[in-house]
Amino acid sequence: MTAPTTATRTRGREAAQALAAEMSKLVSLPATWLTLGGTLVVNLILAVAFTVAGLQGSTGTKSAVDIGLASISYAQAGFVILGVLTACSEYIGGQIRTTLTAMPRRALQFTAKHLALAIVVCPAAAITAASGVVLTAGVLGDTAAPVTSGRVVGALSGVTAYLALTALISAAVGALVRRTLAAVVVLLGYFFIVGPLLRDRTPAAKYLPDTAGFAMWFPVADDASAVTPAQGALLLTAWTVALIVFVVIGYRRWDM
Amino acid sequence: MITIDSLVKRRGSKEILSGIGFQARPGRVTGFLGPNGAGKSSTLRILLGLDRATSGTALINSVPFVQLRDPLATVGAMLDGSGAHRARTGRAHLRWVARSAGLPRARVDEVLDIVGLTSAASRRVGSYSLGMARRLGLAAALLGDPEILILDEPVNGLDPDGIRWIRTFLRQHAASGRTVLLSSHLMGELAETVDDVVVINEGKVVADGTLDEITGSHRTLEDAFFALTTGGAP
Numbered sequence: 001m002t003a004p005t006t007a008t009r010t011r012g013r014e015a016a017q018a019l020a021a022e023m024s025k026l027v028s029l030p031a032t033w034l035t036l037g038g039t040l041v042v043n044l045i046l047a048v049a050f051t052v053a054g055l056q057g058s059t060g061t062k063s064a065v066d067i068g069l070a071s072i073s074y075a076q077a078g079f080v081i082l083g084v085l086t087a088c089s090e091y092i093g094g095q096i097r098t099t100l101t102a103m104p105r106r107a108l109q110f111t112a113k114h115l116a117l118a119i120v121v122c123p124a125a126a127i128t129a130a131s132g133v134v135l136t137a138g139v140l141g142d143t144a145a146p147v148t149s150g151r152v153v154g155a156l157s158g159v160t161a162y163l164a165l166t167a168l169i170s171a172a173v174g175a176l177v178r179r180t181l182a183a184v185v186v187l188l189g190y191f192f193i194v195g196p197l198l199r200d201r202t203p204a205a206k207y208l209p210d211t212a213g214f215a216m217w218f219p220v221a222d223d224a225s226a227v228t229p230a231q232g233a234l235l236l237t238a239w240t241v242a243l244i245v246f247v248v249i250g251y252r253r254w255d256m
Numbered sequence: 257m258i259t260i261d262s263l264v265k266r267r268g269s270k271e272i273l274s275g276i277g278f279q280a281r282p283g284r285v286t287g288f289l290g291p292n293g294a295g296k297s298s299t300l301r302i303l304l305g306l307d308r309a310t311s312g313t314a315l316i317n318s319v320p321f322v323q324l325r326d327p328l329a330t331v332g333a334m335l336d337g338s339g340a341h342r343a344r345t346g347r348a349h350l351r352w353v354a355r356s357a358g359l360p361r362a363r364v365d366e367v368l369d370i371v372g373l374t375s376a377a378s379r380r381v382g383s384y385s386l387g388m389a390r391r392l393g394l395a396a397a398l399l400g401d402p403e404i405l406i407l408d409e410p411v412n413g414l415d416p417d418g419i420r421w422i423r424t425f426l427r428q429h430a431a432s433g434r435t436v437l438l439s440s441h442l443m444g445e446l447a448e449t450v451d452d453v454v455v456i457n458e459g460k461v462v463a464d465g466t467l468d469e470i471t472g473s474h475r476t477l478e479d480a481f482f483a484l485t486t487g488g489a490p
Contacts, residue, residue, distance in 0.1 A: 009325065009326055013358065014325075017357060020358075024355050028344050028351070029341065029343060031343060092341045093339065094337040095339060095340060097301075098396060100306055101306070101321075101327060102356040103356050104321055104324065253308065255306065256306045
């Protein structure tokens with residue numbers, strides 16, 4: 001018998017083991033890699049489409065960063081789906097009962113799951129965003145408007161953080177709804193229909209998660225009342241934390 | 257030691273459990289019997305911290321399950337189904353469970369061997385037969401080498417070989433001083449395996465004693481069971 005006696009494990013050790021278990025779940029789910037790979041490919045195709053449109057002059061003279069990141073507002077759907085799958089895959093095959101008998105402290109397990117998602121999503125988001133920009137820059141060559149390296153780094157880190165936080169919000173909504181399709185419909189409905197509609201109609205919409213998040217990387221017109229990238233990051237982080245806290249309060253009490 | 261006391265569970269206006277109380281002791285296999293819908297699974301789910309009781313207590317070694325410092329090494333639980341996502345391989349499923357308790361990878365291979373699933377370990381859980389899914393659930397329960405086993409309908413879906421194997425396994429487990437609590441609605445399979453019997457019906461305990469006490473003057477445990485749960489001899 002190689003099972004060691006771990007009856008005296010500390011809180012810190014328990015948390016580290018919960019994170020390791022949630023990481024292991026995420027990377028061993030084929031849907032994780034299919035979603036991330038699919039998102040990368042779709043984003044590159046969209047980036048080429050936007051670049052071709054840029055070369056034909058229909059978007060005016062813009063930098064490779066602006067054109068290369070335009071596709072992200074569509075590619076974010078992949079990160080929404082990944083977040084939902086992370087949460088809702090627990091409810092397939094009764095896995096949630098294995099999870100909660102192995103890790104009965106639910107707030108800890110829930111936090112570990114979201115942290116694991118962030119650890120996987122951050123590099124994936126950075127690669128997705130950077131590959132779109134690099135491809136665009138390669139196609140545009142000298143025809144693109146010049147851009148400072150500071151702007152490139154700022155935009156890419158903004159996009160990466162935005163996609164990671166969007167995935168976390170999606171995972172929290174997934175845990176609330178528990179059903180993949182329903183959660184995806186709710187979230188995509190918000191990000192692609194309700195959000196854009198509100199954005200055009202109410203000034204207060206700039207504080208909502210999607211619009212505030214866009215400010216982290218999307219070029220906004222110089223406007224004193226506009227949300228700055230830093231404010232956008234703060235707002236989206238606050239939305240994410242608030243939603244996770246709200247869901248975890250219920251998650252601790254629900255019958256599973 | 258499992259101690260359940262005055263357990264009540266209401267869902268809406270429906271009372272599913274009406275004051276369930278019994279104990280499962282070390283060194284013995286305790287059979288938790290009742291017809292479908294009697295409240296067996298609800299009781300076990302509360303015991304494992306999955307559902308919340310309306311009132312009453314369900315304790316493992318005197319504490320609620322959620323307060324166990326190392327749940328996997330204390331209690332091995334197998335509920336209905338595999339408890340695994342169908343897209344993962346059996347081995348990948350056991351690996352993440354093992355990680356949650358800091359158990360080595362070698363332990364995963366050991367439990368796969370114990371339940372006879374080594375050759376199917378690299379296959380997706382979705383391709384498993386019902387019996388294989390149950391074996392995977394049992395493998396997960398055994399990972400932490402727990403002192404207490406809680407099994408919901410363990411013989412469901414097993415072939416005759418599997419049933420014979422699990423009987424022997426549970427007898428050996430109890431003989432080594434561990435606690436085994438298993439639920440079943442199948443009386444025949446259980447009679448040769450259990451030491452103590454708790455019979456519930458419609459959310460209440462209707463009998464609690466040793467196998468001999470419960471069988472009593474009836475010819476078999478099955479006869480006793482029907483007498484107890486239908487209010488008269490069949």
